[in-house]
Amino acid sequence: MTSSNYLALLPLIITGYAAVALSVIVVFWRDSRAAYGFTLLSIAAALGSIFIALPHAPHMVTPLIRIDYFSLYFDGLVLVGSFFIALFYQEYFRTHEKRSEGFYILLLLSVLGMLAIASSAHFASFFLGIETLSVSLYGMIGYTRRFRPSIEASMKYLILAAVSSAFLLFGIALVYVDFGTMDFLRLTPLITAGGLTLTSYLGLAMIIVGFAFKLAIVPFHMWSPDVYQGAPAPVTSLIATGSKGAVFALLLRLVMVWNLNNQRTTYIILAALAVATMFGGNLLALLETNVKRLLAYSSIAQIGYIMIPLIAGGPRGPVSIAFFLASYVITTIIAFGTITIFSRSREMGDVENLSDYTGLALRRPYLAALLGASLLSLTGLPPTVGFFAKFYIFTAAAQTGLWWLLIVGMVNSGIAIFYYMRVIFVLYSHLAESDVYPEVPPQRPASTIALTITTLALVFFGIYPGPLFHLAQAAMKIVRF
Amino acid sequence: MILIWMIITPAIGGIAAWIIGHRSTLGARIAALSAAFAYFAIALYLWFISPRLLSMGTRFHNHTVPSVFVDFNVPWIPQIGVSFHLAIDGLSLMLILLTSIIGVIAVLCSWREITVRVGDFHLALMILLSAIIGAFLAFDLLLFYLFWELMLVPLYFLISIWGHENRRYAAIKLMLFTLTGGFLLLLGIIGLYIIHGLNTGTYTFDYPALLGTKMPLHTAWWLMLGFFVGLAVKLPIVPLHTWLPDAHTEAPTAGSLDLAGLLLKVGAYGLMRFSIPLFPLVSARLSPIAMMLGVAGIVYGAMLAYPQRDFKRLVAYTSISHMGFILLGIYAGTQLALQGALIEILAHGISTGALFLIAGMIQERTYTRELWRLGGLWSTTPKLGAFTLYFALAALGLPGLANFVGEFLVLLGTFSVAPVLASVGAIGFVLSVIYALRLVQESMHGPNTSEWRLPDLSVRETAILGSMAAIILWLGLNPQPVFDTASKALAPIQHALHRAEVKEGTELR
Numbered sequence: 001m002t003s004s005n006y007l008a009l010l011p012l013i014i015t016g017y018a019a020v021a022l023s024v025i026v027v028f029w030r031d032s033r034a035a036y037g038f039t040l041l042s043i044a045a046a047l048g049s050i051f052i053a054l055p056h057a058p059h060m061v062t063p064l065i066r067i068d069y070f071s072l073y074f075d076g077l078v079l080v081g082s083f084f085i086a087l088f089y090q091e092y093f094r095t096h097e098k099r100s101e102g103f104y105i106l107l108l109l110s111v112l113g114m115l116a117i118a119s120s121a122h123f124a125s126f127f128l129g130i131e132t133l134s135v136s137l138y139g140m141i142g143y144t145r146r147f148r149p150s151i152e153a154s155m156k157y158l159i160l161a162a163v164s165s166a167f168l169l170f171g172i173a174l175v176y177v178d179f180g181t182m183d184f185l186r187l188t189p190l191i192t193a194g195g196l197t198l199t200s201y202l203g204l205a206m207i208i209v210g211f212a213f214k215l216a217i218v219p220f221h222m223w224s225p226d227v228y229q230g231a232p233a234p235v236t237s238l239i240a241t242g243s244k245g246a247v248f249a250l251l252l253r254l255v256m257v258w259n260l261n262n263q264r265t266t267y268i269i270l271a272a273l274a275v276a277t278m279f280g281g282n283l284l285a286l287l288e289t290n291v292k293r294l295l296a297y298s299s300i301a302q303i304g305y306i307m308i309p310l311i312a313g314g315p316r317g318p319v320s321i322a323f324f325l326a327s328y329v330i331t332t333i334i335a336f337g338t339i340t341i342f343s344r345s346r347e348m349g350d351v352e353n354l355s356d357y358t359g360l361a362l363r364r365p366y367l368a369a370l371l372g373a374s375l376l377s378l379t380g381l382p383p384t385v386g387f388f389a390k391f392y393i394f395t396a397a398a399q400t401g402l403w404w405l406l407i408v409g410m411v412n413s414g415i416a417i418f419y420y421m422r423v424i425f426v427l428y429s430h431l432a433e434s435d436v437y438p439e440v441p442p443q444r445p446a447s448t449i450a451l452t453i454t455t456l457a458l459v460f461f462g463i464y465p466g467p468l469f470h471l472a473q474a475a476m477k478i479v480r481f
Numbered sequence: 482m483i484l485i486w487m488i489i490t491p492a493i494g495g496i497a498a499w500i501i502g503h504r505s506t507l508g509a510r511i512a513a514l515s516a517a518f519a520y521f522a523i524a525l526y527l528w529f530i531s532p533r534l535l536s537m538g539t540r541f542h543n544h545t546v547p548s549v550f551v552d553f554n555v556p557w558i559p560q561i562g563v564s565f566h567l568a569i570d571g572l573s574l575m576l577i578l579l580t581s582i583i584g585v586i587a588v589l590c591s592w593r594e595i596t597v598r599v600g601d602f603h604l605a606l607m608i609l610l611s612a613i614i615g616a617f618l619a620f621d622l623l624l625f626y627l628f629w630e631l632m633l634v635p636l637y638f639l640i641s642i643w644g645h646e647n648r649r650y651a652a653i654k655l656m657l658f659t660l661t662g663g664f665l666l667l668l669g670i671i672g673l674y675i676i677h678g679l680n681t682g683t684y685t686f687d688y689p690a691l692l693g694t695k696m697p698l699h700t701a702w703w704l705m706l707g708f709f710v711g712l713a714v715k716l717p718i719v720p721l722h723t724w725l726p727d728a729h730t731e732a733p734t735a736g737s738l739d740l741a742g743l744l745l746k747v748g749a750y751g752l753m754r755f756s757i758p759l760f761p762l763v764s765a766r767l768s769p770i771a772m773m774l775g776v777a778g779i780v781y782g783a784m785l786a787y788p789q790r791d792f793k794r795l796v797a798y799t800s801i802s803h804m805g806f807i808l809l810g811i812y813a814g815t816q817l818a819l820q821g822a823l824i825e826i827l828a829h830g831i832s833t834g835a836l837f838l839i840a841g842m843i844q845e846r847t848y849t850r851e852l853w854r855l856g857g858l859w860s861t862t863p864k865l866g867a868f869t870l871y872f873a874l875a876a877l878g879l880p881g882l883a884n885f886v887g888e889f890l891v892l893l894g895t896f897s898v899a900p901v902l903a904s905v906g907a908i909g910f911v912l913s914v915i916y917a918l919r920l921v922q923e924s925m926h927g928p929n930t931s932e933w934r935l936p937d938l939s940v941r942e943t944a945i946l947g948s949m950a951a952i953i954l955w956l957g958l959n960p961q962p963v964f965d966t967a968s969k970a971l972a973p974i975q976h977a978l979h980r981a982e983v984k985e986g987t988e989l990r
Contacts, residue, residue, distance in 0.1 A: 376634065379660075381631075381633070381634055381660075382627045382630050383627075383631060387627070391671075394671055395561070395671050395674070395675070398672060398674075406671075407668070410664040410668060411664075414660060414664060417653075417656050417657055417660050417661075421652070422653065424641075425641050425652065425653065428638065428642050429642075465558055466557070466558045466559070469558060469560040
């Protein structure tokens with residue numbers, strides 16, 4: 001390993017060592033605020049180290065990890081996302097779980113897992129990343145242990161993540177049987193050559209299923225609403241953004257490089273999953289009255305939308321996915337951020353019934369406006385970044401002539417209007433005097449900063465998306481291993 | 482730069498009103514009103530200098546749209562070929578003027594009606610106005626679409642917060658219909674963008690650049706239908722109209738006013754500006770069907786207007802009938818018909834707007850819009866009664882008032898291309914008499930069964946309705962200035978619909 005190896009790997013190294021260091025610190029100095037500060041600092045440092053790694057890209061660090069613009073873009077996205085989400089934890093745990101030092105170790109480990117997934121170039125590193133992420137998520141989801149649904153969600157995630165890992169492993173094994181390698185780079189010519197045997201098709205299909213579990217693609221989505229509901233709101237936020245973002249990044253790279261979207265069998269699998277995911281997510285969300293579950297279904301549908309450019313490919317496909325994921329991360333942080341703030345009024349569980357949000361605009365206009373803005377962004381309305389994100393994935397599909405899937409996407413966007421507008425209506429409706437509504441706790445600095453910056457980004461990129469487009473285009477210029 | 486100022490003036494006023502609104506509701510109203518007046522002044526100034534700009538015509542001599550006389554173009558998202566391109570020609574100028582009048586009235590008519598969340602209300606109202614202005618000025622398809630969608634957000638809030646009893650249903654229905662229509666429009670825009678990009682290698686949303694894009698006929702059909710249906714939802718054309726009566730009925734007065742006066746007009750404007758010039762050949766082939774839909778709208782809207790029991794709902798259905806005339810005129814495509822459609826756009830905006838204001842005023846006084854509970858109002862509020870009669874007469878197309886000019890020219894212009902349709906459309910004149918007179922009789926005449934004792938119009942209300950009445954009369958007696966300003970902008974539409982017929986049978990255009 002040369003020095004440039006270490007420099008290129010710096011984001012992962014910092015996050016990994018920070019997790020180890022924190023677990024040592026916590027032994028001697030049990031102070032959740034110190035752990036919180038240390039976590040924020042190390043995520044920020046990892047984020048800064050991306051700029052150190054940038055001149056060394058593209059760089060293979062051992063056959064396992066590839067650091068290039070593609071992976072650095074998604075590393076950056078994951079780190080920015082987890083930084084802003086991390087800002088919420090201290091305030092949330094102040095009411096929900098006093099001893100939260102251990103949580104931050106898990107948080108850093110999960111970020112490490114995401115980074116490893118986004119930059120993996122080998123099934124081994126991919127699988128290690130997935131497991132690091134999942135194992136730390138079990139702990140994070142169930143961290144508010146006095147709250148039973150939280151434990152239940154953790155168990156559910158544990159079992160289903162284990163099942164998905166089993167699928168993934170079996171798929172990897174089948175591919176290995178056929179080709180004798182697990183290195184993405186060496187697999188590329190073998191898979192793109194065509195004429196695959198049944199074994200390797202089966203392997204690829206099982207790998208896609210493994211991905212589908214993690215991304216909550218219909219019909220592998222059953223865990224998602226329960227986990228979203230049971231997990232503490234800021235953890236849900238991390239599952240929805242970082243975890244899905246990193247896994248989708250790798251899926252994107254595999255599909256593009258292995259040309260899976262143009263081979264008949266895998267094309268049919270992917271297209272069927274996309275259609276099922278869009279309709280499934282949107283239809284299930286229609287009558288949902290629990291805000292966290294509603295956002296879970298919404299998140300399923302959003303993954304369905306980005307499968308459109310994944311299947312379309314073409315010159316704009318990857319760029320539109322990179323843009324959409326960035327937009328989605330910003331939007332989701334705001335949506336769950338407002339829920340997190342609202343939930344500080346409880347000692348256990350979150351404020352998640354739609355009726356609790358009645359007239360939030362009258363009680364706390366800014367908080368309601370932020371949640372409203374994020375819902376508009378999820379609907380894809382200007383002046384939010386979600387508008388351009390959705391517009392651009394449709395453009396990508398049109399460019400490669402994938403009209404039928406494009407129309408399915410539009411129909412679904414139409415269905416989705418209903419439930420997003422329903423929530424916005426509740427936010428802005430009048431208060432009935434007879435009812436009792438949960439009080440809204442006062443705002444605190446850290447979460448206010450996080451929400452302000454993300455909302456500014458939401459509106460800024462909604463009006464002037466040029467810089468983000470530019471970044472996404474630069475990162476997606478070369479998609480290869 | 483003047484175009485930019487036109488868009489942001491209302492928005493600035495709205496934000497100011499929102500900030501002031503936390504302290505003083507009167508301050509918020511004044512802030513919004515002064516912004517609306519400022520925008521009115523800019524629009525009027527532009528109209529006064531427009532003859533000079535039009536006659537100069539040299540500055541934009543090589544502009545692909547020759548009728549343009551003010552142009553503003555800066556790159557916005559160069560990565561995907563979107564520019565911030567605003568331009569104004571005679572057609573948009575007339576709509577801008579309409580917008581400016583309605584904008585002022587919308588603020589004035591909410592003076593007493595809106596008492597909760599006044600700052601927020603004016604923010605939504607003014608942002609809505611800005612978005613509509615933006616849509617009328619946009620010369621970049623994505624920019625147009627952006628403003629098109631942006632309009633819906635404040636309108637949704639106007640209806641869902643300040644609306645009447647059934648507002649939730651109406652607001653969500655409005656969003657479902659118009660956003661789904663919007664997706665079809667987006668489909669057309671993206672398709673055109675991609676085809677132009679594949680043909681020429683430059684990907685752009687610039688409207689002048691996209692004019693004359695060559696494509697196979699069947700592709701043109703699909704894309705044109707995307708535009709047509711997307712815009713038709715907003716107009717609305719008959720099978721897609723069901724959101725309109727609900728939205729109108731539940732909206733606060735200013736919302737109904739903006740909806741009838743401006744939002745529907747964006748649909749008509751979109752057809753004239755984009756759908757027909759971008760796809761002339763297929764639009765010419767569609768024109769018989771579109772004209773039939775227009776005639777169907779005229780008759781159906783009028784027939785449904787008659788039995789309505791709710792004042793606002795009745796007026797909403799008359800809107801559908803009038804929109805039928807506009808659609809008929811646009812697709813007849815002769816000079817007379819297009820001029821008629823334009824006058825009808827302006828006349829309907831003012832006269833129907835006034836009827837919605839009257840509905841609002843009645844509701845403020847009686848807390849009902851049910852026609853059977855009204856009746857005999859004339860004896861207690863003679864001024865209101867007189868204005869109701871006046872605007873009802875305008876709606877039924879009394880000669881001398883603006884609607885007559887519009888409807889008559891549309892029918893005259895249509896007769897030369899489709900005599901049968903023009904004749905059927907003329908039934909609309911008869912039907913409009915029936916519904917308009919019923920409206921006046923049920924609400925104003927007859928015995929005062931509910932024993933209403935109401936205050937008559939205040940100075941503010943008299944001034945609003947009086948100025949609207951004056952505009953209707955002036956347009957009805959002297960429509961020529963409108964024709965002069967817009968003639969150059971209407972010519973390409975006429976050209977597109979009629980040149981294409983000559984070239985019938987060619988595969989590419």
